[in-house]
Amino acid sequence: MRTKRIGLRPNYRTLTSALLLAGTVGVLAGCAKYEDRPIRPAETAVALEARRLDDPRLAQFIEAAKPGAGKDWNLSSLTLASLYFHPEMELSRAKLAVAEAAVLTAKQRPNPILSFLPSYNTTVSTPSPWTIGSVISFLVDVSGQRTAKIEQSEAMVQAAREDLATASWQVRGQVRTALLSLWAAKGRTILINQRTATQDHFVNALERRFTIGEVTALDLSRERINLNQLALLAAEAARQEDEARAKLAAAVGVPARSLNGIEPSLAEFDRPVPPALMAAASGAEYRRIALATRSDVLGLLAEYEAAQAALRLEVAKQIPNLNLGPGYTYDQGENMFSFEIGGELPILNQNQGPIAEMTAKRREAAAKLIVLQAQIINGIDVALANHRAAVRMSEMADDQFNRQNTRRGQLQRAVQLGEMDRSPLMSADIELGVAALAKYDATVQQRQALEVLEDALQQPLFGTDGIAILRAQAAKGGQL
Template sequence: MAALAGIFASSCVRDQPVPLSPVATAAALESRSLEDPRLRQFVLAATRPDAPPDAPIRWDLASLTAAALYYHPDIALAEAKLAGAKAAVITANERPNPVLNFTNIVGQGLVPGAIPIGAAPLTIGPAIDFLIDAFGKREARTAEALRLEQAARWDLAAAGWQVRGRVRAALLALWAAERRLALTKQRLALQDQLVELLEHRQAAGEASALDVSRERVSRAEVTLALHDLDLAASEARVDLATAIGVPDHALDGVALATEAFDHPHLLDGRAESGLWRREALTRRADIQASLAVYSASEADLKLAVAGQYPDITLSPGYSYQYGINQYQLNVLATLPIFNQNQGALAEAVAKRQEAAARFVALQAQIIGEIDRASVAYRKSTQVLASAAAMQADEARRARQIEKSFAAGQADRPTLVSTQVEAAITALSNFDAVLQQRQALGSLEDALERPLYGPDVLLALPQAQLPPPPRSSS
């Protein structure tokens, strides 16, 4: 017994405490930077695997997405859940340990002379209980754990898509704020010129105070709009840093490339024909995760069915009783008299029905997301075409006024007023552009297909499930 205790003690894994310090974790989060050497290696491997290790990184949508996959805590959380699912597979596939029963009674016999001469006045009875995991129970447990591990893998892929979507949305908001800021500054410069010209005319008695006051009010409105747009740009940078998983100051001095939103690729016939729609309804990461959860519920039902059959325990043993050696083999089995595992069966059937209902609900949700994003993209594209036509008409009118001004047929206030109108039209046209870009981003999320650039996601091995363990019966 002492030897067995020593063997067991030497084979046990000892827990190593890992303290969690809020101060240390906060300091680590605050020190994150896009210049981290390991991050640069990860980004280059994900976006440009053929580039040399010291190649410069262009911080566009793809590179920022890779940085978010490296830093964002949602990815770490999904990886931790996957590690737990892998450990659950080990637990499910383990064979039950035997149980040692040891009886030791020291005393005299109740009947005088019952103990043989020379025999020790004690009873020793060691026995070992072996649980026979029969009727496919271990196989069903392992199959359920394997499918839950597969679901955790797909959850990790889904987390990657969600991280990409947040990075894209924040970068798009920053691009929109910067473009609006530039267009508004152009309008403000023209508005200053117009106010100055009208003030000179008013001084000469050629313009009314009402005209000057109206343009001054417009200039004040544009000035306030600039402050709002500057705040929106700052907030968009903070949102982008949060989406990546770094503090705001990590983006200081970083040149962000936003050309992906200037001229995105137009959708081809596959999107309109329904091919991408069918792929999204069958191959999205959350669809695959839901299917894996349903398969796990079926394995759980098989386990509940196997639970109707009794567990068998073999207990070989030896006893020494007052000089008599006894050998025994006990067979223990549960008797399904009061219940036949009907409660567990009913719960397993209900869980499978719930998993099926969740899958159908998820598909219905995806259909709604795709329809909503598709309609928004088509309508915003139509609005953008109309806005572009209006801007083209305004540009032609501006050119005509410029020719008239050059020929002396129009004065400068008329020319500047026309340029102000063109600047206002440009801002309205950009609103239509932004709506289309946002709709394209929503469609990217619904289809889980990179419409704004290359697919930069975690490489998840999707190998076939290993065969279940052989039955021990």
């Protein structure tokens, strides 16, 4: 609308144009510039192949995260190395950076829009056929849409942080599983070699007795077959050890050759959380702590809050934003000022479609959380049942080993007293080796059941850290 006519001196119009030009140049000078960063697969492959555990930057990272950790490559230090090297961690950190950048986008206020409206009147020549006008439009948020966008983006940042924590736990789980496999293969190799030595000694004794006709060829053949089977078991244990080392390198995020000459510490698996401490809390208590603290649960909660904010945004859009635009027109020597007020007219729709879509997405986010909680509850129940069964199997194997060891001691005393020859003692040695291997296999199964429970709880159950945590919880009466 026309409000006032004022004679404007030419020098003031010149100054106004100069200020507009200077402002435009200043804004353009402050803009970010595009920087081309091409990715070359050959170079990234070389960088991946060059990763090593003796990297000085890795040593600084470990020292900063856990001062005094030293150079003992155990579950804790190898987990830190995987957090430093593993590609999945880099991807999760990049996703977090994207979410944090989205917060900056949400917090940005819309720039005003400057419009020039020049026109030429062919019927007028004096004082000038030109009419020059301009309008600056400002967008005014009257319904809190910007606030809802900020809340949504901040919730997604929290979800990305929890996803980063989940990725960290998953990477730790891969390192732990590889170390446990390596521990199992090494222990099995030692026991198989001991059994092989005993069996070889027994076969040699049988061969001497066969030459004098004291045993049959069938007896000798059966024990030779047992000796050959032990050789195959030893080869399989060696293969499992090599495979475990390769998987450990992959879990850390370094080439397999980076572990050459490195013997990881496996002491954490010799001292897991005692079953008595595991029994200090009920299954319901374990479920409660998992449902309240697991990072994937917290991540889905954050996603649900983001869905809530997205719905609030669409509801707020039912009230249109306003466009306020002061304007100026120079018309044939006269100055005219105007003020425009505009906005969307919600007469054909009131944003029902996007509101319905966001409502459904919020319901979907809630359903995802419920599904995950149900999986966690079932997973903990199954893991606890398997762990209890594995503990019972381990106790039975221990009992059988102890009884066999007692029997061997009795036979050894009888041999020392001259009451019998050494044949029964050699048979007892073989039986004791079988019982020792069975005991170790049961122990491995118990450790494997424990790692499944560890993943279900997302709580450390191996090493001194896990024991200290559960002892503190037991001291509180089983309250995790």
